[in-house]
Amino acid sequence: ELKVEQNPLFLSMQEGKNYTIYCNYSTTSDRLYWYRQDPGKSLESLFVLLSNGAVKQEGRLMASLDTKARLSTLHITAAVHDLSATYFCAVRPDSNYQLIWGAGTKLIIKP
Amino acid sequence: NAGVTQTPKFQVLKTGQSMTLQCAQDMNHNSMYWYRQDPGMGLRLIYYSASEGTTDKGEVPNGYNVSRLNKREFSLRLESAAPSQTSVYFCASSVYLSSSDTQYFGPGTRLTVL
Numbered sequence: 001e002l003k004v005e006q007n008p009l010f011l012s013m014q015e016g017k018n019y020t021i022y023c024n025y026s027t028t029s030d031r032l033y034w035y036r037q038d039p040g041k042s043l044e045s046l047f048v049l050l051s052n053g054a055v056k057q058e059g060r061l062m063a064s065l066d067t068k069a070r071l072s073t074l075h076i077t078a079a080v081h082d083l084s085a086t087y088f089c090a091v092r093p094d095s096n097y098q099l100i101w102g103a104g105t106k107l108i109i110k111p
Numbered sequence: 112n113a114g115v116t117q118t119p120k121f122q123v124l125k126t127g128q129s130m131t132l133q134c135a136q137d138m139n140h141n142s143m144y145w146y147r148q149d150p151g152m153g154l155r156l157i158y159y160s161a162s163e164g165t166t167d168k169g170e171v172p173n174g175y176n177v178s179r180l181n182k183r184e185f186s187l188r189l190e191s192a193a194p195s196q197t198s199v200y201f202c203a204s205s206v207y208l209s210s211s212d213t214q215y216f217g218p219g220t221r222l223t224v225l
Contacts, residue, residue, distance in 0.1 A: 009151075033213065042201065043154075043216045088153060092212075097161060098169055099214070101153035 002027050004091050006102035014110055016078055021105045023072040023089035032072045033090045033099065034063050043088065046074075079109045113137055115217035117202050123223045124192045132187040132220050134202030141207035143185035144169075144214060145177060147198040154201065160185055162207055192224045 003026040013019055023032070034046040047056045049065035049072060056063050060083065062075045072089055086106045090099040115136045124130060136143065141162045146154040156169030158177040166177050174196060176188045185204075189196060199221050203214040 004153075042218050043203075045213045045215070048213050090154075098156050098159065099154075101155070103151055103153045 002093060002100045004089060004100050004102040006087075006089060006105050008105060009103060010106050010108075012108045012110065013079055015080055018078065019076050021074040021076075021087055021107070023074070023091075023102055025070050025072075025091045025100070027070075027091070027093040027100075028067075029070075029091045029093050030067055031092045032065050033092075034072070034074055035088045035090065037086045037088065037104070039086075046087075076107075081109050081111050083107065084109045115202055115204055115215055117200075117217035117220050119220060120218065121221050123225065124189075125225050126193060128192050129188065129190050130192065130222075131189075132200055132202075132222075133184070134186065134217060135184045136202075136204040136215070136217075137183065138204060138215065139182070140204035140215075141182070142205045142212075143179065144203040144205075145175070145185070145187045146201045146203065147171065147196075148201060148219075149198050157187065157200075192222075194224045196222065197224045198222060 005024045007022045032049045035043040037043045047063040052067040054065045060077045065072045086104045088104045090101045118133045144159040145157040148154050155171045160166045160179040163182045178186045199219050201219050202217040205212045205214045
């Protein structure tokens with residue numbers, strides 16, 4: 001069964017702290033996506049990771065991909081309130097055209 | 112450049128009623144998708160259209176039909192709505208199977224079936 005598991009599903013943290021969201025997947029894939037969703041809004045693309053060892057950074061967010069471990073991480077550095085949102089990872093399996101989505105990590109950053 | 116647009120934004124139906132959700136994109140993308148989002152479950156693919164003239168079932172197609180009207184438009188129809196179809200529906204589009212095949216999402220339709 002194709003699975004994408006995010007950990008944790010809920011995270012409450014203080015401004016200024018660092019934290020990491022994990023995304024594990026059960027199938028071979030060399031393509032992983034991270035999206036952000038604000039409450040009641042649509043999904044916004046953050047990163048596309050296309051190969052093993054890929055690392056991308058945008059502001060306080062950095063994403064990485066380890067295809068051998070079937071693991072991606074989204075690291076938040078010195079969190080600020082504006083980063084409060086739900087973050088989703090999604091994987092496109094090698095054998096399939098469809099994206100398989102994680103359940104999302106709801107991140108709340110308190111001032 | 113509006114990106115991906117969806118209509119309506121909100122809809123309330125009674126069990127057994129039918130309706131069509133409309134989606135259009137102006138990014139010249141080949142591929143379009145319909146997802147539903149339920150609390151705590153992420154997104155689940157209902158149907159997709161890899162290119163104009165083709166449609167395929169996704170993970171949860173039962174109770175839905177789709178039409179790829181042209182390259183820009185992809186509609187989702189509920190023939191006989193059921194309470195289990197209460198959800199938020201998102202349409203998305205992307206370039207077909209390229210290194211830049213990020214999916215771009217519409218604003219969503221919030222559907223309640225009573």
